[in-house]
Amino acid sequence: MKRYSVFAIAREALRYHSGWEKAWRSPEPKAQYDAIVVGAGGHGLATAYYLGKNHGITNVAIIEKGWLGGGNTGRNTTIIRSNYLQDSSAAIYEKARSLYETMSQDLNYNVMFSPRGVMMLAQTHHEVRGYLRTAHANALQGIATEFITPQRVKELCPILNIDGPRYPVLGALWQPRGGTGRHDAVAWGYARACSAMGMDIIQNCEVKGVRSENGQVTGVDTTKGFIGTKKLGMVVAGHSGQLAEMAGFRLPIEAVALQALVSEPIKPCMDVVVMANTVHGYMSQSDKGEMVIGGGTDGFNNYTQRGSFHHIEETLRALVETFPIISRLKMLRQWGGIVDMTGDRSPIISKTPLGNCFINCGWGTGGFKAIPGSGWAMAELMAKGEPGPLAEAFNMWRFKEGQFIDESVAAGVAH
Amino acid sequence: MLTLECPYCGVKADETELAPGYEAHLKRFGPGSSPEEFEAYMFARKNPKGVHFERWRHAYGCGKWFLAARCTATLEVFGTYPAQVSEPPADIIKKIQARRPEWKSGWQPDGKGTK
Numbered sequence: 001m002k003r004y005s006v007f008a009i010a011r012e013a014l015r016y017h018s019g020w021e022k023a024w025r026s027p028e029p030k031a032q033y034d035a036i037v038v039g040a041g042g043h044g045l046a047t048a049y050y051l052g053k054n055h056g057i058t059n060v061a062i063i064e065k066g067w068l069g070g071g072n073t074g075r076n077t078t079i080i081r082s083n084y085l086q087d088s089s090a091a092i093y094e095k096a097r098s099l100y101e102t103m104s105q106d107l108n109y110n111v112m113f114s115p116r117g118v119m120m121l122a123q124t125h126h127e128v129r130g131y132l133r134t135a136h137a138n139a140l141q142g143i144a145t146e147f148i149t150p151q152r153v154k155e156l157c158p159i160l161n162i163d164g165p166r167y168p169v170l171g172a173l174w175q176p177r178g179g180t181g182r183h184d185a186v187a188w189g190y191a192r193a194c195s196a197m198g199m200d201i202i203q204n205c206e207v208k209g210v211r212s213e214n215g216q217v218t219g220v221d222t223t224k225g226f227i228g229t230k231k232l233g234m235v236v237a238g239h240s241g242q243l244a245e246m247a248g249f250r251l252p253i254e255a256v257a258l259q260a261l262v263s264e265p266i267k268p269c270m271d272v273v274v275m276a277n278t279v280h281g282y283m284s285q286s287d288k289g290e291m292v293i294g295g296g297t298d299g300f301n302n303y304t305q306r307g308s309f310h311h312i313e314e315t316l317r318a319l320v321e322t323f324p325i326i327s328r329l330k331m332l333r334q335w336g337g338i339v340d341m342t343g344d345r346s347p348i349i350s351k352t353p354l355g356n357c358f359i360n361c362g363w364g365t366g367g368f369k370a371i372p373g374s375g376w377a378m379a380e381l382m383a384k385g386e387p388g389p390l391a392e393a394f395n396m397w398r399f400k401e402g403q404f405i406d407e408s409v410a411a412g413v414a415h
Numbered sequence: 416m417l418t419l420e421c422p423y424c425g426v427k428a429d430e431t432e433l434a435p436g437y438e439a440h441l442k443r444f445g446p447g448s449s450p451e452e453f454e455a456y457m458f459a460r461k462n463p464k465g466v467h468f469e470r471w472r473h474a475y476g477c478g479k480w481f482l483a484a485r486c487t488a489t490l491e492v493f494g495t496y497p498a499q500v501s502e503p504p505a506d507i508i509k510k511i512q513a514r515r516p517e518w519k520s521g522w523q524p525d526g527k528g529t530k
């Protein structure tokens with residue numbers, strides 16, 4: 001792999017940019033690997049990357065039915081934060097957030113991590129109490145967050161209407177080192193680094209079946225034939241239920257659509273991320289000037305990557321109330337992704353009923369922020385066969401034991 | 416935009432008039448059941464890509480719960496029927512088979528027949 005640098009740019013500028021190499025190879029699958037990761041979204045690619053980097057396992061294939069980063073990783077609104085309530089959540093999301101701080105250097109790929117600050121508005125007394133509690137919990141977890149006054153909210157984001165007639169802003173939970181990143185670049189950066197370690201990223205190859213013998217996976221049937229493996233990691237977000245069915249077990253997961261949209265680009269007008277959970281919408285501004293907007297999930301199982309229009313209307317209604325200046329903005333594009341919602345709104349990083357098969361899913365509406373931490377924890381689980389401290393609480397048997405990691409109250413909105 | 420016909424009042428209701436209730440025909444387990452049975456009832460879901468049976472409530476209409484047969488891969492609706500049944504009625508199964516000849520009736524709560 002040729003490194004990207006200011007010298008590389010200068011060198012290529014002098015030779016008509018003829019020397020750039022492909023960011024990753026596109027090989028045909030080998031017959032057998034030490035480990036296969038199904039799904040080349042951020043979580044699958046990060047899993048493969050840390051398998052190589054932290055555990056020295058590089059005879060790895062990442063199998064993707066579409067194009068890499070084409071799932072939720074390339075469809076999300078890129079909010080990164082770690083101000084969760086429960087200790088096990090805070091640990092893995094903060095691990096991820098801190099890895100984002102150095103990801104561009106680590107991968108030699110600019111992922112445009114922008115710790116511009118994330119603000120979660122409190123617009124009811126219930127929310128004020130909830131966020132005060134989260135701020136105290138975060139203080140104990142060593143995560144820098146703070147409950148701020150409406151005046152401070154207005155200073156940080158002048159376009160915000162803090163005296164709305166329905167839900168005036170009563171304060172906010174503020175995480176100054178939260179922010180956004182470039183979603184595609186995260187997938188591309190990991191893919192390039194994986195390929196450089198000799199891993200095979202096999203796109204346009206769908207896994208159709210999981211073969212096992214005596215409770216151990218032997219390989220997967222794909223549209224490019226059978227591929228053998230010693231270990232299998234399933235990291236397919238919305239399609240996790242399908243993969244689990246191929247392997248013969250069920251998950252506490254429903255697949256539903258979540259949508260996002262962007263406006264026409266305008267001059268810089270907000271340099272923080274604002275989430276308004278009571279009225280149900282959130283917004284940030286991209287470097288291109290578009291307002292990036294998201295709202296709630298649909299309430300029914302859906303695999304079409306198309307959501308219901310009335311949710312867009314509800315989201316925009318909420319945001320026009322919160323940011324009156326956007327009332328005449330035109331919306332340019334809108335799209336949907338299929339998110340994997342668990343019973344307690346927390347992810348699953350777990351062993352499965354098959355000995356050498358592991359699953360990472362259930363990130364639902366909020367897993368972009370977790371990509372590096374999740375990959376780190378999943379790689380450890382796959383390499384050692386046992387979960388490390390980051391993954392332990394997220395096993396899929398917690399539903400039987402009643403050991404929920406309940407974040408549904410702490411995170412009232414989809415993000 | 417999803418439109419389902421309420422089998423009680425006959426209204427073709429838009430989804431904004433309905434409240435979703437997810438998987439139908441779940442077998443309920445309560446006190447005295449094993450942790451595995453209770454977990455399966457509470458959490459383990461079919462979540463199929465394809466034919467699915469669901470609960471819906473005509474929330475802003477007659478208020479009643481009914482069931483719907485739908486395809487989650489295309490959003491096609493095969494039909495709706497009253498909720499007072501423990502399995503999909505024969506005419507709904509026929510409609511599904513007409514549209515999805517490859518589909519094998521997999522509505523059983525224990526997952527039998529899904530493969």
Ligand SMILES: Cc1cc2nc3c(=O)[nH]c(=O)nc-3n(C[C@H](O)[C@H](O)[C@H](O)COP(=O)(O)OP(=O)(O)OC[C@H]3O[C@@H](n4cnc5c(N)ncnc54)[C@H](O)[C@@H]3O)c2cc1C
Pocket residue numbers: 038039040041042043044063064065066067068069070071072073074075076077078079080205206207208235236237238239258259260294335336337338339363364365366367368369370414415
């Ligand atoms: C509209 C929207 C907004 C969001 N906003 C945020 C946000 O602001 N902040 C945040 O943190 N999170 C957000 N999320 C959630 C976040 O996008 C996801 O949690 C995260 O991207 C999941 O990554 P992944 O790698 O697990 O899944 P994906 O990126 O979906 O990757 C899974 C891959 O598996 C592949 N696959 C599936 N089945 C098979 C098969 N049989 N064989 C081979 N490959 C298969 C798919 O093609 C896909 O590429 C949002 C999601 C959506 C949809």
Ligand SMILES: [Zn+2]
Pocket residue numbers: 421422423424425426473476477478479
């Ligand atoms: Zn009705």
